[in-house]
Amino acid sequence: MDIIKIENLVKNFPVGKGFFTALNDVNLNFGKGEFAGFVGPSGSGKTTLLNIIGSLDTPSEGRAIVMDKSVSELTHKQSAKLRNEHIGFIFQTYNLLPVYNVYENVEFSLLLQKMSGSERKKAVMQALEWVGLTDKIKSKPNMLSGGECQRVAIARSMVKKPQIVLADEPTANLDSKNSHHILQTMKKLNEELNVTFLFATHDEKVMKYLNRIVTLEDGKVLSDKQNNLKL
Amino acid sequence: MIALKLAYKNLLGAGLRTWLNVTILSFAFVLIIFYNGLLDGWNRQGKRDTINWQTGQGQLWHSEYDPFDPYTIADSHAPLSDIVLKEIHAGNLSPILITQATAYPNGRVQNALLKGIDPNQKILQLPSADLNNVQEKYSAFIGSRMAEAAKLNVGDWVLVRWRDKNGTFDAREIQIAAIFKCDVPAADNGQIYISLSVLQEMMGLENEASILVSNENFSQKNIDQWVFKDLDFLLEDFEKLIASKKGGSMIMQGLLLILALLAIFDTQVLSIFRRQKEIGTYIALGLTRWQVVGIFTVEGGAHSILAALLGAVYGIPLFIWLGKVGISFGTPDMGITIAETIYPYYSVRLVIISLLIVVFAATVVSFLPARKIAKMKPTDALKGKLQ
Ligand SMILES: Nc1ncnc2c1ncn2[C@@H]1O[C@H](COP(=O)(O)OP(=O)(O)OP(=O)(O)O)[C@@H](O)[C@H]1O
Ligand SMILES: [Mg+2]
Numbered sequence: 001m002d003i004i005k006i007e008n009l010v011k012n013f014p015v016g017k018g019f020f021t022a023l024n025d026v027n028l029n030f031g032k033g034e035f036a037g038f039v040g041p042s043g044s045g046k047t048t049l050l051n052i053i054g055s056l057d058t059p060s061e062g063r064a065i066v067m068d069k070s071v072s073e074l075t076h077k078q079s080a081k082l083r084n085e086h087i088g089f090i091f092q093t094y095n096l097l098p099v100y101n102v103y104e105n106v107e108f109s110l111l112l113q114k115m116s117g118s119e120r121k122k123a124v125m126q127a128l129e130w131v132g133l134t135d136k137i138k139s140k141p142n143m144l145s146g147g148e149c150q151r152v153a154i155a156r157s158m159v160k161k162p163q164i165v166l167a168d169e170p171t172a173n174l175d176s177k178n179s180h181h182i183l184q185t186m187k188k189l190n191e192e193l194n195v196t197f198l199f200a201t202h203d204e205k206v207m208k209y210l211n212r213i214v215t216l217e218d219g220k221v222l223s224d225k226q227n228n229l230k231l
Numbered sequence: 232m233i234a235l236k237l238a239y240k241n242l243l244g245a246g247l248r249t250w251l252n253v254t255i256l257s258f259a260f261v262l263i264i265f266y267n268g269l270l271d272g273w274n275r276q277g278k279r280d281t282i283n284w285q286t287g288q289g290q291l292w293h294s295e296y297d298p299f300d301p302y303t304i305a306d307s308h309a310p311l312s313d314i315v316l317k318e319i320h321a322g323n324l325s326p327i328l329i330t331q332a333t334a335y336p337n338g339r340v341q342n343a344l345l346k347g348i349d350p351n352q353k354i355l356q357l358p359s360a361d362l363n364n365v366q367e368k369y370s371a372f373i374g375s376r377m378a379e380a381a382k383l384n385v386g387d388w389v390l391v392r393w394r395d396k397n398g399t400f401d402a403r404e405i406q407i408a409a410i411f412k413c414d415v416p417a418a419d420n421g422q423i424y425i426s427l428s429v430l431q432e433m434m435g436l437e438n439e440a441s442i443l444v445s446n447e448n449f450s451q452k453n454i455d456q457w458v459f460k461d462l463d464f465l466l467e468d469f470e471k472l473i474a475s476k477k478g479g480s481m482i483m484q485g486l487l488l489i490l491a492l493l494a495i496f497d498t499q500v501l502s503i504f505r506r507q508k509e510i511g512t513y514i515a516l517g518l519t520r521w522q523v524v525g526i527f528t529v530e531g532g533a534h535s536i537l538a539a540l541l542g543a544v545y546g547i548p549l550f551i552w553l554g555k556v557g558i559s560f561g562t563p564d565m566g567i568t569i570a571e572t573i574y575p576y577y578s579v580r581l582v583i584i585s586l587l588i589v590v591f592a593a594t595v596v597s598f599l600p601a602r603k604i605a606k607m608k609p610t611d612a613l614k615g616k617l618q
Contacts, residue, residue, distance in 0.1 A: 057610045081517065099240035099244040109517055112517055
């Protein structure tokens with residue numbers, strides 16, 4: 001069973017009086033536990049595709065079926081629930097809540113779920129353990145390095161034990177040492193928890209970790225290859 | 232709950248700007264409470280004084296009596312029946328006979344109301360008992376305003392002319408036995424008080440009165456040709472005065488409140504513009520757009536809670552202090568009932584109503600800009616590229 005099915009997907013953006021086609025007849029399937037990525041030049045539609053899979057956006061034509069739900073048919077409430085429970089996001093710019101400390105940032109999405117305080121605490125501490133940040137739980141984001149921020153973001157996306165994590169250029173603001181560190185962390189979580197990871201990236205370092213690389217160009221799938229890991 | 236915690240952290244995180252808004256709003260808050268408390272205090276004192284010095288707990292008027300029509304006064308008097316006398320003896324009613332008179336203090340002419348009052352009455356605070364201690368039969372007491380206007384002192388004689396029951400003019404010198412001070416101009420300006428029995432004799436109206444002042448124990452409201460006027464009626468003018476003062480002050484309070492609300496509105500607009508990425512992140516984390524609207528609304532509205540707390544910090548000591556020492560108004564003689572010192576009165580009701588108004592208004596002006604979030608596309612918000 002594929003966890004993500006993309007069928008004849010087209011995405012048009014209104015530009016001036018006409019349209020700009022950012023994704024053009026994309027067909028892709030992803031199984032549970034894949035560690036895959038979209039690569040391709042800037043403007044090729046990587047982010048747009050991730051956003052649709054994350055139900056932050058909807059297709060203009062075709063369908064994107066995520067966990068058996070067609071994202072264009074979800075209400076705002078249903079898509080919020082889908083994201084809250086099953087989809088984790090990791091952004092290039094970390095997007096941590098600046099007024100919350102590390103612990104609270106990670107805890108946030110669990111507050112939207114019904115969960116006892118002790119359960120929640122356990123989950124947060126475990127997520128922070130995965131990323132090796134248990135000693136910084138009281139720090140505010142502005143006291144952390146970029147690598148640490150991204151690790152918090154990973155913990156935040158993982159704390160709810162999602163089915164899918166969508167990572168848009170997660171290493172773009174990190175040096176190579178930190179990039180490898182967070183990629184190893186994500187790979188480990190992928191293997192241990194069987195979480196599906198989808199990346200959008202330009203970064204060679206990221207590509208080395210991917211099991212499958214989908215190349216986009218001008219909104220079309222140029223190639224879709226299994227990647228032999230050279231680690 | 233999450234929204235409140237976030238609001239609290241975001242507001243404190245915003246630092247100076249928050250405190251600026253909160254400070255202005257707290258001024259508005261404190262001013263509203265202060266001013267209304269002042270008027271409420273004035274209202275309470277004014278009513279109490281009017282009751283004590285002029286109206287009692289209500290009055291029975293002779294059916295012809297109309298204080299605004301001087302021509303009725305000559306005809307509005309009636310003998311005191313047994314029922315009335317019984318109440319008078321019980322101390323529940325006090326008769327006053329009223330007639331128009333002209334006084335000639337120091338050779339000048341002044342219209343006055345000559346009032347015959349029972350020297351033994353206890354219902355009004357007027358110093359009628361002083362009339363028991365005088366040698367001179369034709370003794371009067373007057374208020375300080377009247378004394379000043381007529382340049383009369385204790386011991387002075389003043390020529391007074393009046394008409395008796397047949398309309399015949401009569402005149403005689405009356406000696407000022409006492410001068411009293413009170414905060415109720417209507418009980419003072421142009422009033423000359425003499426003993427009831429003396430005035431009855433002067434007018435040839437044995438055992439008659441124009442009005443009967445009652446105390447709180449008086450209950451029989453329908454007697455003979457007397458019409459009962461309750462406090463609502465007797466205090467109506469004063470009530471209207473306070474209401475008009477309240478109305479007038481609303482403009483000032485409203486302006487200050489609007490200023491504070493504009494500052495919050497502005498902050499909201501700016502903060503929603505600057506924090507698009509955060510908004511997108513909330514949505515990515517699984518909040519609905521309206522929940523995000525809620526977060527921002529609560530955050531803006533929470534200014535009012537902080538303002539109430541800040542206002543309480545300086546307002547409560549200020550109010551307690553003012554409640555103790557009062558606010559001095561000197562002796563402004565504007566013909567309205569106002570004490571020299573007003574003790575503002577802060578009721579729980581006033582505080583709660585003001586709080587509700589401020590919280591409600593702050594929430595509304597926070598909600599209006601936040602509504603925009605519901606129309607944002609989350610992908611655009613995440614890019615932070617909205618205008
Ligand atoms: N809201 C929008 N309105 C109009 N055009 C858009 C919008 N969002 C994206 N596009 C266009 O769609 C195309 C694909 O954008 P997308 O962000 O998916 O590219 P990308 O592959 O992620 O690029 P990058 O590597 O630079 O992040 C781009 O040409 C972009 O200009
Ligand atoms: Mg992109």
